[in-house]
Every structure is written in structure tokens, then in C-alpha cells.
Amino acid sequence: MTPITRGFRGRRPDVDPSRIPPGQHHERGFPVLTAGPTPKVDTATWTFEIGGRTDRDAIFTWQDLMALPQETFTVDIHCVTTWTKLDTGWTGVSVDALLDGISPRSEWVTIRSYGGYTTNLPLADLTDGKAWVVHTFDGEPLEPAHGGPARLLVPHLYFWKSAKWVRGLTFTPSEEPGFWEENGYHRRGDPWREQRYWSD
Ligand SMILES: Nc1nc2c(c(=O)[nH]1)N[C@H]1C(S)=C(S)[C@@H](COP(=O)(O)O)O[C@H]1N2
Ligand SMILES: [Mo]
Numbered sequence: 001m002t003p004i005t006r007g008f009r010g011r012r013p014d015v016d017p018s019r020i021p022p023g024q025h026h027e028r029g030f031p032v033l034t035a036g037p038t039p040k041v042d043t044a045t046w047t048f049e050i051g052g053r054t055d056r057d058a059i060f061t062w063q064d065l066m067a068l069p070q071e072t073f074t075v076d077i078h079c080v081t082t083w084t085k086l087d088t089g090w091t092g093v094s095v096d097a098l099l100d101g102i103s104p105r106s107e108w109v110t111i112r113s114y115g116g117y118t119t120n121l122p123l124a125d126l127t128d129g130k131a132w133v134v135h136t137f138d139g140e141p142l143e144p145a146h147g148g149p150a151r152l153l154v155p156h157l158y159f160w161k162s163a164k165w166v167r168g169l170t171f172t173p174s175e176e177p178g179f180w181e182e183n184g185y186h187r188r189g190d191p192w193r194e195q196r197y198w199s200d
Helices: 062-067 095-099
Strands: 045-050 058-061 072-080 084-094 107-115 116-124 132-137 150-155 166-171
Touching: 045 095, 058 062, 072 132, 084 095, 095 132
Parallel strands: 045 166
Antiparallel strands: 045 058, 072 084, 084 132, 107 116, 107 166, 132 150
């Protein structure tokens, strides 16, 4: 028998495995996952509206968004279809900055997109530096297929919570499941707890 030698050609993990949540694998590309067609969204007419159960409504134009404090940061993203992409670079405005001066009267939020997609979250998953409306990916304007001109980014939860072509937040009187939450996905979607489906 030929002795087995561990040579320098041996396979080594190319990433720190502790950064990959359970049941996920490392993906170098950036897959596009959309239920339906890519809507055409123009920054000239883009608005972002905050409303529902609040003390007042707010509406931001693209110029308003750009005038708010911009944050550039690097995070890992985790799609429920099992891919994890490490070290993605984004620029955008925190949800904290968008909510500045608004007093929510409910802790339940529906995130709405151009094209009709919705997802929902408790307010606590959107605040304290956990979520952004981003318009730039790795230094370039966000491509339409990935949600450009602007998408929500909630990197600590599975990527279906990161609504592409985002157009606003609505505070609802109680929890209202969004598109995937109505179709079998978990209410919250923490990748480190593998909260994929209703039964998890
Ligand atoms: N508006 C909208 N946002 C969406 C989706 C969608 O179908 N429509 N799909 C979600 C899902 S399931 C995932 S995994 C990510 C995919 O984002 P990507 O296409 O940039 O990889 O977007 C999320 N946001
Ligand atoms: Mo997804």
C-alpha cells in the first residue's frame, strides 16, 4: 500500500469555518434570488416612506437619503438557500438615522418594496446599528438585480429579510407576516440558530 502523505497540495479550508453558520456553505459569487421580475426603479422618482403606527409619517427623496449620514461597512450575508458570502462591502444610511425624530407606536414593522415584495421584523431587529438602506455595493452603485437603487440590509438575519428595491417601513398594530413568512419561512430567521422554516 502506498502511504498517504499530506502534501502542500492538500485541501485546506479557504475560510475560517467559525464564520459559516450551521447548514451553510461558503459562496464566492453573488447569486441573484428574486421572486418575480426586477422592477424598474428610478432615483428621480424614488421615495422611502415611514408610516403606520407612529406619531408622524416621514417621506424621503433620493436627495434626502444622500443628505443623511452615510456609513460604509463590511459584513457577511447568509441566504436561507444555504450560501454564505463573506466580507461584503456596503454604503448606506442606518435605519436609526431614518427613524430619527419619529416615535413608533408599535414594535412590528412591515418592510415594503417596489414590485410588491414584503417582509416583516420586530423593530428591535432594525435598530441600534443592525440594519441599513444601502445603495452601494463594493464601491459601485447597487445593481438593479441586487435591489438597486436601494435595498434594505439586515445582515444578522437570513437574506430574505434584506428587501430589495425597498420603498418604506410600515408600523403595524401586530405582527403581519411578509411574503416568505407567509410561505413557510421562519418569523425571525437567525442563521446562527438555523431558523429557516416555520417548524424551526
Ligand atoms: N423585493 C425583493 N426583495 C428580496 C427578494 C425578492 O424576491 N424581492 N428576495 C429575498 C431573498 S429570498 C434573498 S435570498 C435576497 C437575495 O438577494 P440577492 O438577489 O441580492 O442575492 O433578497 C431578498 N430580498
Ligand atoms: Mo433567499
